[in-house]
Amino acid sequence: MQLKDSSLLVEACFIDGAWVGEGATPVTNPVNGAVIAKVPHFGAEETTRAVEAAGRAQAGWAKRTAKERAGILRRWFDLIIANRDDLALIMTSEQGKPLAEARGEIDYAAAFIEFYAEEAKRLYGETIPSPWPNARMVVIRQPVGVVAAITPWNFPAAMITRKVGPALAAGCAAVVKPAGETPLTALALGLLAERAGLPAGVLNIVTGSAKDIGRVMTEHPLVKLISFTGSTEVGKLLMRQAASTVKKVGLELGGNAPFIVFDDADVDAAVEGAMASKFRNMGQTCVCANRLYVQAGIHDAFVEKLAARVKALKVGDGTEAGIEQGPLITDAAVAKVEEHIADALSKGAEVLVGGKRHPLGHTFFEPTVLTHVKKDMMIAREETFGPLAPVFRFETEADVIAQSNDTEFGLAAYFFSRDIGRIFRVAEALEYGIVGVNSGLISTEVAPFGGVKESGIGREGSRHGIEEYTELKYMLLAGLDK
Numbered sequence: 102m103q104l105k106d107s108s109l110l111v112e113a114c115f116i117d118g119a120w121v122g123e124g125a126t127p128v129t130n131p132v133n134g135a136v137i138a139k140v141p142h143f144g145a146e147e148t149t150r151a152v153e154a155a156g157r158a159q160a161g162w163a164k165r166t167a168k169e170r171a172g173i174l175r176r177w178f179d180l181i182i183a184n185r186d187d188l189a190l191i192m193t194s195e196q197g198k199p200l201a202e203a204r205g206e207i208d209y210a211a212a213f214i215e216f217y218a219e220e221a222k223r224l225y226g227e228t229i230p231s232p233w234p235n236a237r238m239v240v241i242r243q244p245v246g247v248v249a250a251i252t253p254w255n256f257p258a259a260m261i262t263r264k265v266g267p268a269l270a271a272g273c274a275a276v277v278k279p280a281g282e283t284p285l286t287a288l289a290l291g292l293l294a295e296r297a298g299l300p301a302g303v304l305n306i307v308t309g310s311a312k313d314i315g316r317v318m319t320e321h322p323l324v325k326l327i328s329f330t331g332s333t334e335v336g337k338l339l340m341r342q343a344a345s346t347v348k349k350v351g352l353e354l355g356g357n358a359p360f361i362v363f364d365d366a367d368v369d370a371a372v373e374g375a376m377a378s379k380f381r382n383m384g385q386t387c388v389c390a391n392r393l394y395v396q397a398g399i400h401d402a403f404v405e406k407l408a409a410r411v412k413a414l415k416v417g418d419g420t421e422a423g424i425e426q427g428p429l430i431t432d433a434a435v436a437k438v439e440e441h442i443a444d445a446l447s448k449g450a451e452v453l454v455g456g457k458r459h460p461l462g463h464t465f466f467e468p469t470v471l472t473h474v475k476k477d478m479m480i481a482r483e484e485t486f487g488p489l490a491p492v493f494r495f496e497t498e499a500d501v502i503a504q505s506n507d508t509e510f511g512l513a514a515y516f517f518s519r520d521i522g523r524i525f526r527v528a529e530a531l532e533y534g535i536v537g538v539n540s541g542l543i544s545t546e547v548a549p550f551g552g553v554k555e556s557g558i559g560r561e562g563s564r565h566g567i568e569e570y571t572e573l574k575y576m577l578l579a580g581l582d583k
């Protein structure tokens with residue numbers, strides 16, 4: 102890996118302002134399995150040290166003015182942007198997404214730091230008209246304290262900054278456990294935070310045993326909030342563990358996003374939206390379209406145009422020019438796509454494009470379109486998390502709303518229509534935390550991201566995202582009469 106600043110490739114953890122531990126666990130490139138670097142395999146003892154360091158640092162950090170905290174966060178933002186190319190190359194090497202997408206993620210990740218540096222200064226409280234003449238009522242927001250964050254491999258930078266940005270801005274200290282597949286982006290971000298002047302202990306990054314680190318993060322009394330992005334299964338486990346000390350939880354879990362195209366839609370715009378939503382990060386995002394519902398009158402035109410676009414996607418090593426789809430993260434991810442396709446074909450679906458492992462081998466998979474997809478197939482119920490676009494045909498608005506909501510998930514939904522009445526009706530009827538209308542891309546630091554039902558708890562991004570890291574304190578000031 103040819104970095105402009107080779108010191109950004111870090112093989113140690115960041116605890117209490119020091120870089121500790123030795124490279125033990127290999128981090129591999131999903132393109133070919135080659136070892137890129139090794140990171141420490143830490144467990145309960147080192148995580149406890151990190152939590153205690155955060156506990157010591159937190160009070161001093163919270164006492165700084167919002168403007169001072171914002172200044173350091175702003176320097177961190179500047180350093181992330183200045184090192185965009187290196188960070189993107191590290192990300193592509195460990196995660197697989199094409200470089201252009203990795204650069205986009207670095208910008209997206211940095212935007213959370215910039216936004217919350219600004220928002221730190223706007224954590225307003227309130228006054229309440231008192232029911233008693235001799236009293237006044239004041240409500241302030243205070244940082245929750247030490248925050249623990251566990252992040253996934255699909256967005257190795259943005260899922261960290263979306264949690265750590267608001268936490269630090271609010272005056273919390275943080276301990277982060279990045280995914281085992283993608284720790285290098287996280288450690289490089291940590292190095293830049295240190296260079297930005299973040300005081301020792303305010304940000305700690307620990308790699309190693311998920312089970313042991315997660316146990317300390319959810320059970321240590323100093324930790325007041327655990328924020329997690331990843332599978333619903335692990336989210337539920339962490340929630341159970343966090344109950345032992347009644348911590349706040351923030352959970353961004355799985356999705357099963359419907360993407361609906363009504364007869365009145367602009368078909369070209371709908372195809373572009375489907376490409377953006379379905380094939381971003383090779384289909385490995387929790388907001389990726391998982392089920393494409395296309396109304397009968399527009400079905401054939403949409404499918405024909407979608408198939409042409411998918412067939413033309415360039416698959417390969419994401420560091421090469423022009424590549425639009427990289428490898429999937431692991432063999433298990435490929436196996437899940439294969440399982441969904443096999444199940445659908447056995448129940449009557451047809452492959453229009455792709456459908457099998459890519460000739461490049463390893464974890465590459467052909468971008469795929471399936472038609473004649475029905476609701477008894479696995480893909481109707483489970484998130485594929487891969488480059489598979491299954492197309493369902495539907496007849497009526499009521500039917501597609503019912504099918505869309507027939508899931509335990511409720512993160513993102515999309516639909517294309519040009520009928521203003523329908524737009525409001527359908528957007529309000531979809532049981533999802535996020536609805537994209539005439540767009541396949543909904544993510545931005547300025548909007549609240551999060552789900553309902555089993556897709557999670559809480560919101561990240563926007564002014565609401567920082568509120569999660571605060572507690573309200575109500576102060577009654579009585580005895581004001583002479």
Ligand SMILES: NC(=O)C1=CN([C@@H]2O[C@H](COP(=O)(O)OP(=O)(O)OC[C@H]3O[C@@H](n4cnc5c(N)ncnc54)[C@H](OP(=O)(O)O)[C@@H]3O)[C@@H](O)[C@H]2O)C=CC1
Pocket residue numbers: 251252253254255278279280281282309310311312314315316330331332333335336338339353354355356386387484485486
């Ligand atoms: N909502 C989302 O954005 C994501 C959803 N997923 C969904 O989950 C599926 C499986 O992906 P996978 O990577 O296994 O997701 P996981 O939920 O297992 O991993 C996400 C994070 O949780 C950590 N983790 C795993 N087990 C524990 C535990 N017992 N205690 C504490 N932390 C834990 C992982 O650590 P480590 O890597 O060290 O195991 C990683 O940092 C995907 O196919 C997809 O459907 C996956 C990733 C993101």
Ligand SMILES: O=C(O)CCCC(=O)O
Pocket residue numbers: 253255256259260330331353385386387388544550
């Ligand atoms: O897949 C995820 O875990 C988060 C989605 C990325 C985004 O759009 O913010």
